[in-house]
Amino acid sequence: MPKSSNGISNQYEIMTRIANMYYLDNITQEQIAKHIGISRIKVGRLLRKAREEGIVEISVRPHPGFNYKLEQQLIQRFSLKQALIAIDHPDPNDQRAAVARLLADYLTDNLRDGMVVAVGMGRNCGAVPEYLLRPQPRSCIFISAMGGSPKAKAP
Numbered sequence: 001m002p003k004s005s006n007g008i009s010n011q012y013e014i015m016t017r018i019a020n021m022y023y024l025d026n027i028t029q030e031q032i033a034k035h036i037g038i039s040r041i042k043v044g045r046l047l048r049k050a051r052e053e054g055i056v057e058i059s060v061r062p063h064p065g066f067n068y069k070l071e072q073q074l075i076q077r078f079s080l081k082q083a084l085i086a087i088d089h090p091d092p093n094d095q096r097a098a099v100a101r102l103l104a105d106y107l108t109d110n111l112r113d114g115m116v117v118a119v120g121m122g123r124n125c126g127a128v129p130e131y132l133l134r135p136q137p138r139s140c141i142f143i144s145a146m147g148g149s150p151k152a153k154a155p
Helices: 011-024 029-036 040-052 064-078 092-110 123-131
Strands: 116-119 141-144
Touching (some): 011 040, 029 040, 092 123
Parallel strands (some): 116 141
């Protein structure tokens, strides 16, 4: 790998460049290898490392009809306007990510200026910002849906 002037590898720049070529420009790993002058195997390794380092995030969005029946049952039972259901994962971290991704996508598509949003607490809510891929400034009011933090102490 080429080195920058301070001796630190510019591997992140190369991984970003390769990831852009592969995922956004639809250039094959073989073509990227020839263009950059490295082996196709090295391109594959750099793409994997780009995912591990968080340069590339791959997500699969389930079809809206996937949970339609259950969503409708929840809406009717609890008189809701809408229900969102994340796919179940056995790993709690994967489950948290699925819920956070679902909510982040919903907020990106539906949050408008002037809205009042009630926000809960905990790791699930705290994970949502990590999945806001297209954050847009909004003039909204955010209020606590919990009434206060159990860890907060009165002065």
